[in-house]
Amino acid sequence: METGKVMTMREAVASFVPDGSSVAMGCCLEPLVPFAAGHELIRQRRTALNLIGPISDSLFDQLIGAGCVARVTAAWVGNVSEGLGHNYRRAAESGQPNPLEIRDHSNFSIALALWAAAWGAPYLPTRTLLGSDILLSNPDLVAGDGLVRVGALKPDVTILHVQRADAAGRAHAWGPLGVAEEAALAAGRVILSCEELVDQEVILSDPNRVLVAETKVVAVVPEPGGGHPAPVQGYWRRDHAFMRDYATRSRTREGFLEWLQEWVLATPDRAAYLGRLDDTERLRIRQHRLSAPVDYGDE
Amino acid sequence: METGKVMTMREAVASFVPDGSSVAMGCCLEPLVPFAAGHELIRQRRTALNLIGPISDSLFDQLIGAGCVARVTAAWVGNVSEGLGHNYRRAAESGQPNPLEIRDHSNFSIALALWAAAWGAPYLPTRTLLGSDILLSNPDLVAGDGLVRVGALKPDVTILHVQRADAAGRAHAWGPLGVAEEAALAAGRVILSCEELVDQEVILSDPNRVLVAETKVVAVVPEPGGGHPAPVQGYWRRDHAFMRDYATRSRTREGFLEWLQEWVLATPDRAAYLGRLDDTERLRIRQHRLSAPVDYGDE
Amino acid sequence: MSDRYTPQELMVAAAAREIADGDLVFVGMRLPILAYAVARSTHAPRARALYELGLLRDWPAEAFLGTMGDPPNVAGALWSTRLSNVMGLLAQGLADLGFLGGAEVDRFGNLNTSYIGDFRQPQVKLPGSGGGADIAILSRRWVTLLSHERRRLVDRVSYVTSPGYGDGSQGWRRRQGLPGGGPAAIVTTLAILRFPPGGGEAHLDSVHPGHSVEEVRAETGWDLQVTPGAGETPAPTREELEQIRKFDPEGFWTRPA
């Protein structure tokens, strides 16, 4: 069995996400947000990242506040249950801590941009965004002939948190998939973090559920709870209180920096982070709703 | 439980596939070809159909020979294990039994044409087909600026054979999916035939496996063996000998008409067809390879 | 159960009445999810809900949802898929109704959820479109919900994230190539504003109980015209309130802002 792809988040980020990378995250919108990966990017002081994603809940806001980001290419940046992203505001309104370039998208147009790259096309045409000022604030969108040409977005790296994967980089993810599939197909490389590292027999029992060709995957990080405070179907509820606390504390730059110190910089890894949460058990999903099997029988 | 969509193949074809329809079939390429539906189209003497599909194994050849078809929009028409489609040849070379308009595609371009329709786009751009004479023989393909614009293909009806479905029109299909998903999403309406009609609990236990929004589906036809002689993962092997017999007998127009009388016109429905096969048991898949469950638990 | 209701509960009830039975509804977050839940539980039992992240549902989840991706919204879904598949149905013109919110709406129904001030040097950076622009451009009709404040109902928004009727001229959407029909109504904490068939400028259609035309006009950033025969918005029924409180028992979404 191949195991060369299995590594820690520290190793994965150090090996595959250099400064200046374009990084797609938050691809499933609210669930399965790879917060553990984002925090490791912060700890390793990545700079000049181009973040790509439809809606990342509060993850992009954190990376922006931590000074890792030069450009955001996204449909929405904030805090889904709480509203505004305060670091996003500070960066856009007053360049704090860095000036931020914003390339606005809608959810549909960013999906099309990723599909364009996944299919080796320079752009995909659509009627969405006609009449919207988003056409003014993103040079990747070109209107003409009653259509908008959405330029291809090819992330250097797509980082996904999934429910389970095997050592060869085959992922099973379920629940709403957002733009995860096209973001993985479009990327130069894919980093997976997973709730469970499972035997390949589990994954290969259901090849239709494999999210992307393993040939794209360079790292598999076993990282239970790596999506907290985002929900993970079958594993974790969303931690609304944690999101609210983040929203409150990040209203000021000082408050954010304290939050960052506490939850990211002074916390060496995800296990330590989970240990800081006073009660993870209240978040754990305990009642199973198992899918009916399908039969891949061939003889 | 809704049951209004459950009907016989005779009812489904009579209700939803008028003469002149554009009909996508054979969307999974070699597996899950809806032969039972195709035979019912022949029995109901449909005319002037526009068949859409990448590779339909020998189904399109049969419909062409039966005189149902005015146009074929496809990447490949023949008999996958045997080679040429003799009815296709006769129609294209000498207009027998009808003149046939051919709109050539490649497998990739027909997929893009269906995705264009599924996304409400007039076309999708690609570099495939550059340098190919396919650009000369299909007006739906327009080259310029180093790209090919593949015009949207919106089938009036997409007909899929799947492993299982429920009465509300939710389908579970597995194995390679070809262009089935985009053909279903693009279509005005979808007709499903299925090996098994199952309780909605089975289907809804795994909503990620549902192929297309039920709102597209107008008919669910319980039709075990409806794919024969094509393979159905978990249910049926491919009947190579039957394909060979068809290839041999269809070499002449007379031979084809005898074959058609025997297997389609004088055979009232799929149950009678299966009864004519001297040994269906040799084709049945008996060893199970069940997928590992996933957990949709939410509390 | 108390018959007293918050402005948000009235908005949910009014929004629910915009949903016809059998509609395919593009559901956003917050109040629209509650509106769908109320409609589905009352007069629209055959409605279906699309969620942009990749879900189709019939019955709304009964558990509290902080986001549309919370596990109870996935369990029991009719289809769990990719965002592009759901948006594709919208782009095909198959979504009967969408709901949108926003920081600012203008007299022609244009919504701003992106930038207050010049987008090159914004006074306030808002989260952005999400799926809002897609719904505004592609759905057959849509309804805006927002708090009725003079700073929110403005003459012209500083940035059009989600286009309504543009500059308000006849046929603007058609000329720009927007496939969907445009906004039908603006449901606020004080009133319901509606657009004439074919689009144009929002008019006051009904005032919520306890409020006046003058109050509404004073809180509106343009010279709001009143539809002849405009009356009072019906209060939420007891059944509607029951359903709202079933789906939002702690008033997380419907407590006054």
Place this chain on the structure above:
Amino acid sequence: MSDRYTPQELMVAAAAREIADGDLVFVGMRLPILAYAVARSTHAPRARALYELGLLRDWPAEAFLGTMGDPPNVAGALWSTRLSNVMGLLAQGLADLGFLGGAEVDRFGNLNTSYIGDFRQPQVKLPGSGGGADIAILSRRWVTLLSHERRRLVDRVSYVTSPGYGDGSQGWRRRQGLPGGGPAAIVTTLAILRFPPGGGEAHLDSVHPGHSVEEVRAETGWDLQVTPGAGETPAPTREELEQIRKFDPEGFWTRPA
């Protein structure tokens, strides 16, 4: 096991040698599937196979396959997905090698699998491209397998389904915008023809055992040039033949035509 082999078995062995270890191979049907099976079982254990209908595999299925969609080719797949996902990898330039067959190939490597004669009034209608045009245009390199007959190796094909080097002029593919590198070789029942780096006209590179340069030239529809130092194609090794016969025990694909 007999050491005697059919021309098709030699073709499979020669095709297998075109696969490097670690290659992502776009596998068609018939002989290429066998070539991949042989390569994977011998010198290329880390190769991966893409099948256009939506499959990725490592080990080839051992059961007889009539089509790439037969159940044994799906069971044990590493990924079972949509055609467009697999084609997308090809379009990204990630397929190292593809295999194609055809009714006709010409001196510049163009393949015809569509129409013999004028396509508006064809003498013979062939099945069409399938994924052939996609592989020819988009893969990094590709190899043609076909029976060596004068009517099949023609000066110019009547219809270019799958473009090789077009009119043979320097830079034709680049000027037309074709992303992939083009054909590397033509493996026939008599010989192996190769194209110079950068493309152009196929030259005779090696003749199969038991055949002569003159015979090959006589069965070729253009004035076939011989590469300096052209020799004899190595016969299939015993190991190669063992693998071929393991995957095609009844000679369904490798019996002489």
